[in-house]
Amino acid sequence: QVQLVESGGGLVQAGGSLRLSCAASGSIFSINSMGWYRQTPGKQREWVATITGGGSTNYADSVKGRFTISRDNAKNENAVYLQMNSLKPEDTAVYYCYAAVQRNLGEQSYTYWGQGTQVTVSS
Numbered sequence: 001q002v003q004l005v006e007s008g009g010g011l012v013q014a015g016g017s018l019r020l021s022c023a024a025s026g027s028i029f030s031i032n033s034m035g036w037y038r039q040t041p042g043k044q045r046e047w048v049a050t051i052t053g054g055g056s057t058n059y060a061d062s063v064k065g066r067f068t069i070s071r072d073n074a075k076n077e078n079a080v081y082l083q084m085n086s087l088k089p090e091d092t093a094v095y096y097c098y099a100a101v102q103r104n105l106g107e108q109s110y111t112y113w114g115q116g117t118q119v120t121v122s123s
Helices: none
Strands: 002-007 010-013 018-026 030-039 046-052 057-059 067-072 076-084 093-102 110-113 117-122
Touching (some): 002 093, 002 110, 018 030, 018 093, 018 117, 046 076, 057 067, 076 093
Parallel strands (some): 010 117
Antiparallel strands (some): 030 093, 046 057, 067 076, 093 110
């Protein structure tokens, strides 16, 4: 089994910052990519950002220039972070971490999800 645990959500005023963390554990051979989605009530889950095993990053246009995704290879290569700056009320959502995990050598990757963490930005 693979587990993803997120932390760092909360309430912040518009213009403020938050840093989300996500740690993967369990039966992991390698992680091909990790990233974040977000979802608000009544809407589909929206992709936010991705970082590959090689460190390449991609962002949704709505967060580009404000959010930064990173992995801490020195301490825990199975962890991903999302630094969110200049937050706007429209960033309010439940943020979900995901990881594309290869559990054993030669096997295909499967996507695992965290339980979500609430981010609320007040105006």
